[in-house]
Amino acid sequence: MALFLALPLALLSMVLLAWPILRRGRPASGPISPLDPLEEVRRRQQQIYEEIQTLILDHELGNVRHEEYEEELRALRLKAAHALQEQDQLQQAMARLEEEMENEALELRKSWGTVRAVKRCASCGGEMDAKAVVCPRCALSPDRDLSTEEKAHD
Numbered sequence: 001m002a003l004f005l006a007l008p009l010a011l012l013s014m015v016l017l018a019w020p021i022l023r024r025g026r027p028a029s030g031p032i033s034p035l036d037p038l039e040e041v042r043r044r045q046q047q048i049y050e051e052i053q054t055l056i057l058d059h060e061l062g063n064v065r066h067e068e069y070e071e072e073l074r075a076l077r078l079k080a081a082h083a084l085q086e087q088d089q090l091q092q093a094m095a096r097l098e099e100e101m102e103n104e105a106l107e108l109r110k111s112w113g114t115v116r117a118v119k120r121c122a123s124c125g126g127e128m129d130a131k132a133v134v135c136p137r138c139a140l141s142p143d144r145d146l147s148t149e150e151k152a153h154d
């Protein structure tokens with residue numbers, strides 16, 4: 001009888017442990033477009049974690065021999081690690097691409113005369129239209145005063 005209580009609890013703690021890893025790197029705001037390649041990697045990660053859960057459950061229920069369980073668990077963990085690595089690389093590449101696109105858009109708008117002056121964002125240091133209310137790079141207010149936060153260290 002106790003097993004029926006222990007198992008869901010073990011699975012729950014597993015999910016709670018894996019959750020920060022699964023959530024890692026998810027943008028703080030904005031919906032994720034279905035074309036987002038990151039979403040695909042995350043789905044694969046989710047799948048791997050589900051496989052791990054199933055494997056642990058099968059092992060608990062005695063459906064899998066211990067050696068087999070250990071071997072499969074190792075393989076799944078390796079797969080999860082690779083997926084995480086892929087996610088990191090994708091995120092870096094996409095951040096670089098976004099930065100380049102933002103720079104190019106700004107240059108174009110400067111050449112068209114729609115942007116007459118530029119300023120630097122106080123949050124991320126990126127260049128933008130001096131009239132911009134929200135920084136297109138970090139989506140924070142460019143005039144956000146960081147000095148008050150820095151003064152706290154003095």
Ligand SMILES: [Zn+2]
Pocket residue numbers: 121122123124125126135136137138139140142
């Ligand atoms: Zn910014």
